[in-house]
Every structure is written in structure tokens, then in C-alpha cells.
Amino acid sequence: MTEILKFFIGLTVLTGALLSLVTAFGLIRLPDVYTRNHAASKSATLGVMLVLLGTLLYAYQDTGSFHSRLLLGIAFIFMTSPVAGHLISRAAYNSGVKLWGNSVRDDLAKHRKK
Amino acid sequence: MKTNDIILQTVTKITLFVIILFSIYLFFTGHYHPGGGFIGGLMASGAIVLLLLAYDIEMVKAILPVDYRKMIGIGLLFSAGTGAGALLAGKPFLTHAYTYANLPILGKTSLHTAVLFDTGVFLVVIGVTMTIIQTIGESD
Numbered sequence: 001m002t003e004i005l006k007f008f009i010g011l012t013v014l015t016g017a018l019l020s021l022v023t024a025f026g027l028i029r030l031p032d033v034y035t036r037n038h039a040a041s042k043s044a045t046l047g048v049m050l051v052l053l054g055t056l057l058y059a060y061q062d063t064g065s066f067h068s069r070l071l072l073g074i075a076f077i078f079m080t081s082p083v084a085g086h087l088i089s090r091a092a093y094n095s096g097v098k099l100w101g102n103s104v105r106d107d108l109a110k111h112r113k114k
Numbered sequence: 115m116k117t118n119d120i121i122l123q124t125v126t127k128i129t130l131f132v133i134i135l136f137s138i139y140l141f142f143t144g145h146y147h148p149g150g151g152f153i154g155g156l157m158a159s160g161a162i163v164l165l166l167l168a169y170d171i172e173m174v175k176a177i178l179p180v181d182y183r184k185m186i187g188i189g190l191l192f193s194a195g196t197g198a199g200a201l202l203a204g205k206p207f208l209t210h211a212y213t214y215a216n217l218p219i220l221g222k223t224s225l226h227t228a229v230l231f232d233t234g235v236f237l238v239v240i241g242v243t244m245t246i247i248q249t250i251g252e253s254d
Contacts, residue, residue, distance in 0.1 A: 069136075080125065087122060
């Protein structure tokens with residue numbers, strides 16, 4: 001039981017760290033605000049949630065104490081981080097930041113013209 | 115250009131209670147774990163600031179009809195009164211006392227007068243932060 005739990009803890013923490021790295025690469029490599037926001041708000045949320053889950057399980061198997069604050073933190077990040085991404089993206093669109101040159105669809109602009 | 119804030123407002127309605135609950139947790143855990151009146155008060159005023167971001171200032175005043183300047187005064191009275199209470203018992207100023215009580219639901223609980231002092235700190239921190247933010251927000 002403990003060994004399986006240890007393996008699972010390592011897996012979640014390492015996957016979370018890898019997803020955070022993917023976020024950083026996405027922020028560097030992607031061309032415009034919206035695609036960068038897509039990378040940042042999705043993979044960073046899941047990465048941080050996985051690291052927090054690993055921490056929760058580690059504290060449980062190490063000392064037997066269940067830290068409900070970490071569970072609350074997971075739920076809180078899951079609720080707020082995509083909304084923060086949405087607000088940044090909408091603020092960028094409303095202040096007239098252009099899409100990437102090769103983009104083919106902008107439904108919101110068509111809808112606003114009506 | 116027509117926009118609305120419905121996503122921000124809905125998430126604010128849910129997360130507000132989580133933040134308030136966590137600030138109360140930080141306030142009561144301050145004696146044995148990291149936390150206390152200062153950080154609890156800051157987090158409670160952070161929840162009110164989130165409400166101010168999602169709604170306008172008039173609506174927040176209608177939701178929470180609190181005069182934050184009076185709140186500073188009440189908090190200072192709490193802290194000074196806790197200190198002066200020791201004088202009545204013939205001890206030096208700010209001497210705290212504690213006792214163990216058997217409360218109906220909670221069981222054996224230690225009641226400490228430092229909690230009353232911390233309540234004063236909590237109220238003063240909320241009052242000062244919200245006074246600063248509302249004064250800056252209102253001056254056009």
C-alpha cells in the first residue's frame with residue numbers, strides 16, 4: 001500500500017512539474033496573447049492541482065494528518081484560474097489586441113458588427 | 115460595445131464564502147498554528163475587495179452597511195479594554211488570563227482573553243484597509 005502510494009505521489013508531483021514546464025514553453029513559443037493565454041490557464045491549472053494533490057497525499061502517508069486546506073486550495077484554483085484567464089483574454093480583446101496573422105476565424109468580431 | 119461581468123460575478127459569489135471561511139479559520143488557529151488577527155483581517159478585507167471588483171461601490175455599501183471608521187474605533191476599544199481588564203483584577207496592564215470550559219458542542223475548550231485582543235486587531239485591520247481602499251476608490 002505504502003509503496004504504491006509513494007509511486008503515485010511521485011507520479012503526480014512529477015506530472016504537475018512537467019505540465020508547469022509545458023506552460024512555460026507555451027508562453028515562450030506561442031505567437032499571440034490568446035494562444036498564450038490558452039496555454040497558461042489550462043496546463044498551469046492542472047499542473048498546480050496535481051502538485052497540490054501530491055503534497056496532500058505525501059503529508060497523509062508521512063504523518064497521517066489530512067490537510068483539508070490543500071483540498072480547499074485545489075478546489076479554489078480549479079474555480080478561479082480559468083476565470084482569471086477568461087478576464088485577461090477578454091480585456092485584451094476589448095482593448096483591441098490583434099489576433100495572430102494566420103488566424104482564420106473571429107466569430108466575436110462578426111457578432112459585434114451586427 | 116456591450117459587455118457584461120456575469121462570469122466574474124458568479125465566481126465571486128461562490129469564492130467569497132471560501133475566502134471568508136478561510137479568514138475565520140486563520141483567525142481562530144492563530145494561537146497554535148500560523149495565522150492570527152492580522153492575516154485573518156487582511157484576508158477578510160481581501161474578500162470585500164473582490165466584491166468591490168465584481169460589483170460597484172454603491173452596491174457593496176448596500177450589501178455590507180458598515181462604517182469602517184467606526185470599526186477601527188471598536189477594534190481599538192476591544193484591545194484597550196482587554197488590557198484594562200487586567201487592571202481590575204489587580205494585575206499589570208495587558209496581563210492575560212485563560213480557563214478551560216466545557217462548552218455544549220465543542221467539549222473541553224481553552225478560553226483565552228488573547229482572543230479578545232486579537233478580535234480588536236482583526237477589526238482594526240479590516241477597518242484600516244477598507245477605509246484606505248474606499249477613500250481612494252471614491253475620489254474621482
